[in-house]
Amino acid sequence: MIKSISPFASISVSFAIFLSSIIFSGTSLANVSCVEGGQCTQTIALVPGWNAIYVQVEPNEGATEVVFSDLVDETGPQINSVWTWLAHRSKIDFIQDPDSENLLSAAGWLRYFPPQAQQSFLTNLFAVSSNRAYLVNLAGSENATLTISGKPVVPKANWEPESFNLTGFHIDPTNPPTFSDFMASSPAHKGQPIYRLINNSWHLVDALTTPIEPDVAYWIFSQAGSDFTGPLDVDLPQLNRLEYSTTLESLTPRLKNNLESAQAVSVKIIGDALGMFYPNEDLSADQRWLALPSSLNSTIPAGGELRFPLGVRRADFTPENFNQTLEVIGTAGSRWLIPVSASAPKLNSLWIGTVTIDQVSQVQNYRHDCDIEAYDVVTSEVINGEPVLTTTEFPAQTFALCTDEEGIPITKDAGNVLTPVADEFSFRVIMHRDGTQVRLLKDVIQMRKKNLDGTVGDYVLLTDDSLIADYTGIVLRDGEAVGKRVSTMAYDFGLDDSGTEITSMDMDGGGSLDTHVTFQLNLAATAPTNPFGHIYHAQHGKKIIDGQVVSRAYALNRKMEFTFESIENGLGAGYDVKGGTYREVVDGLHKSPIIAAGTFTLRHAAQIDKLNQ
Structure with missing residues (x-):
């Protein structure tokens, strides 16, 4: 019995596809739930006979025998076969009650038979994919449950024109719309016939009163070619996901309202949203990005669109990789599940930044009235492969420079040793991290x-x-x-004992690019870049003492301290952008140490772990 003949289709034996060997006994109920980590599970209730299902998730293991493994193991309810229709191979001009002998000869169908079935050698459906409709024939008289775990995939529709299409929709299960409301904005589908499974056969539905069942497949006639997926479209910068990888900081999905009336939408991350941000609408605020709340709501005007930038702050990720699901729901019934992923590997690599000096000490304000007892300093060096200890005795001093426990001079008024500079100045710094070792480069x-x-x-x-x-x-x-x-010309390392230029300086003591690092730079009096070494000053250059040519210069010792602090602004803050406070103590330029302080910012420049290899 012919159930429906489309008035828009040209009936031809060569194009008429008889849905043979299919006797439908009911509909399937399905649900897609997602959990922390971006994994989603689609649970489909199957009834004995034929079931039309619409798969929304991309299975973790897509082989057909794996997806249906619990239903082909010869224990409990079992399936007879699984079928899917390839729209590009044939058109469906009319819907016909099946004949059990003819489906195998019908064009456009792929099929799967369990290994123990006599027809198993005819199997040519080897994988189950997301956003595709399947006809599943369940044997026996018991109900069964099909569970598919994987990643959600945003649908991209390509309707076959002037043909019935076997498909389903991504529907909000808490607010299922009617076919009439859902398709009101699509000229290719508005008023066209739609069939659903009821008691072993296809039945024409009343579009005005029938709600769309989530994840159920229907035969729907498309008058023309179309990419319609619902009253709410989501256009992603990538094909069907938001993938930030290791470098992207923000991506901008575009939400489009296809209705002739305004539509409210809600956006939320299923699971922990830590690390996800959206732009601050207050352009004058210091905080350009705000943490994504549990749910963010907005309204799109009729026929309008909403550009919705989403940023990631990798410093907030726990663990290093971020995998979650973004849920977008429109009040017209659409539900979109969008996989979101980003990686935050440890950046053992090159960092380039700027130090800005805004404070400096005033040596004339130091106290010089402290008494210092005599003390010894023991140093160790390796000579001919053997460690040699050297003891240097320092005599007691009176009216010496007063310093605190950190060796910082104390001022006469016991106030802050640092005072603001008249004009700030900046210089470049270069660092490289290899594992736990941090080096300063010039x-x-x-x-x-x-x-x-x-x-x-x-x-x-x-x-x-x-x-x-x-x-x-x-x-x-x-x-x-x-x-x-x-x-950078801001510092130099001089030469080693063999006269070879030193190209890097290891950090002094412990520390890291997350806490603090200190570098001790010692520039010999004879170093070419020693500022006392130039010949255009009467008191600089060299002099002769007892017939020996000696330098008039002084050795320079610089202690550069970088203390890392939390940076609130910017998506890269704390990950590929770091900053904090800077302090430097310089000995040798003056008879008393000079202290400078300010701030610094480092930016990740290249992910190359090793130097010179």
């Missing part, structure tokens, strides 16, 4: 390895200029590939 060159086959390999960071010839450049200059150099 210059670094980024290049790439040369492979034996002539191609280029991984990126490298060089602090040793003698290695440049072994690598290839990454930017073109006058037609030649050269490396990219970053350097």
Whole structure:
């Protein structure tokens, strides 16, 4: 018996598809729930006979025999077969009650039979995919439950024109709309026939009164080609997800209201939203991004759209990777489940930043009326492979410089030793973290390895200029590939005992880029970059004492202290952007130590763990 013939279809034997061997005995009930970590589970109740289901999640293991493993193990309820229709292979001009002998010969169908079935050799449906309708034939007289775990996938519809399409919709189960309301904004589907399963056969539904059942498949006629998915569209910058990977800080989904009236929407993260942010509407506020609340509501005007930037702050992630599900619900009945993922690997790599000095000590205000008892300082060095201890005796002093426990001078008025500078000044700093070791660099060159086959390999960071010839450049200059150099003139490390230039300085003591780091820089009096070493000052340069040429310069000792503090503003704060307070103590420029202080900011520049390799 012909159930319906579309007046918009051209009936032809070559295009008419008979839904053979299918006797439908009921509908399926389904539900999709998501938990912490971005995993979702679709639970579908199957009844004996034929069931039309619409799969919303991408199975973790998509092989058909795995998805239906509990229903083909010969214990409990079992399935006879699973079918899916390929719209691009054939058109469905009319819906017909089935004949059990003809489905295998009908064009456009893929099928799966359990391994123990006689027809198993005819199986050509090897995987179950999300956003696809399936016909599942359940044997026996007992109900069964199909559970599919995986990731939700945002649907992208491509309706076959002038044909029935077997499909389903992403519906809010707490507010299922009627077909008439749901499809009111789609000219290709408005007023077109729709069929659902009732007691073993397809029945024409009353679009005005029939609510759409979540995750149930229907035969729906499409008058024309269409990409309609519902009264609320979600357009993502990526195909069907929000994937921030290791570098992206923000992505902007676009919510479009297809109705001729305003539509309210709610947006929320299912699970822990820690690390997710949205823009502050108050553009004058210092805090540009606000933490995403448990639910965020807005209203989209008729035919309008809402651009909804979502940012991630990786410093807030626990653990390092973020995997959750974003739920978007419209009052017209649409429900979108969007997978959200981001990674926050530890950045053992290159950091470049700026120190800004805004305070300095006034040496004329130091106290010099303290008595210091005699003391010894023991140092150790390795000579000819053996440790050698050297003891230096310091005599007692009177009217000496007064310092606190940290060695910081005390002022005459017992006030703050630091006073604001007339004008702030800044200088560049370069650091590299390799595991737990942090090094201060004065210059670094980024290049790439040369492979034996002539191609280029991984990126490298060089602090040793003698290695440049072994690598290839990454930017073109006058037609030649050269490396990219970053350097600073704010400090120098001098030469080692062999006269070789020191290119990096390990941190002094413990610490990390999350707490504090200290670098002790000792620049010898004879170092080429010692500021006392220039020849254009009468009291600088060199002099002759007892026939020996000696330097007039003084050795310079700089203690650079970086204390990391919480940064509130910006998505990269605390992760690829770090900052805090800076203090430096300089000995040698004056007979008393000079102290400078200010703030610093470091930004992650390259994820290359090792130097010079």
